[in-house]
Amino acid sequence: MHPLLPSLAAACLYAGAATYQGLRLTQRSSPDKRLLALLGVLALFFHGGSLFLQLHDVHGLNLDFFNAASLIACAVIALTLLACLRIPVENLLLLLFPLGGLTVLAAEFLPSGTIRPIDEHPGILAHILLSILAYGMLTIAVFQSILLLLQDYQLKHKHPSGLIKNFPPLQTMESLLFGFLWAGWLLLSLSLLSGALFLDDLFAQHLAHKTILSSFAWVVFAVLLWGRHRLGWRGHKAIRWTLAGFCLLMLAYFGSKLVREFILHI
Structure with a gap:
């Protein structure tokens, strides 16, 4: 499977979640936390699928510049969504969802640099x-x-x-x-x-x-x-x-x- 489709799906879901949250906040009302979490988890699912396909290499991990940025962004969003279960940090997602969308698209479309795969x-x-x-x-x-x-x-x-x-x-x-x-x-x-x-x-x-x-x-x-x-x-x-x-x-x-x-x- 090619990582293009999950990358695009993740980017669209991130954009939709950020737009929904931003619109609700500009209207001075809180977004539905369950809907926001659902959109975030779905975006993470496709983001993770895209990363799995991009990182896997027969010689090891292909952790180039844009793949690394995408992986860290995915980890950041996952940690924040987990934190939302216990503490009120959902406003951070308004900044993190666009970051996730940008990095997953960068990893898919921007040319990677020269790097040797990492020994597993x-x-x-x-x-x-x-x-x-x-x-x-x-x-x-x-x-x-x-x-x-x-x-x-x-x-x-x-x-x-x-x-x-x-x-x-x-x-x-x-x-x-x-x-x-x-x-x-x-x-x-x-x-x-x-x-x-x-x-x-x-x-x-x-x-x-x-x-x-x-x-x-x-x-x-x-x-x-x-x-x-x-x-x-x-x-x-x-x-x-x-x-x-x-x-x-x-x-x-x-x-x-x-x-x-x-x-x-x-």
Whole structure:
């Protein structure tokens, strides 16, 4: 089976879900959570099917730049939908559904770079899974910080939009942000540890930048969490540190992949 049909189906469902949610919020009413979840799960089903066909290679995993972006977006949306069962984070889906649609289409239609398939050794696969979960959880934290920044700005200027009026209280939004940060930091710690255990050389030429930048990101998030615990950091300071750590993490993974696959062709 060719991945074109599931890719298009996933993109259409993501677009439909985002449009429905956006229209409901602009009308200052909450979307039906069950309908939104159903659309999201169906989109994830087709997204996952498309990824399975694109990632599978006779020599290993074809985890090129756009496939990796699509896989992380799929993981982020899945984690958010699961979180919606317990905590009020469905507003994040308004940002994540378009991201899922864009990445699944990019993986299908944009040319891939030069990359060697990844050996499917269990230890390597565990490292990849932990990395994807860490990136996914910290991506959710970044989107949460963006919504928190928007909410804080509109409340201070006393012009809350329909979107903001459907948000939980500011304190709850901030607590959710640090919950995601703690989970993402712990997963990132496990990812770095598994890399040290299962990769032959973390500082090999093709891994050095990724290792160094990921370690810096780990330190940034650790300082932020320490500052929250010991100094009560919150608001704009917490958001700035979150964005700084996330930028380092994305440079570590996508920056190195972009250079290797599309510039150096290695």
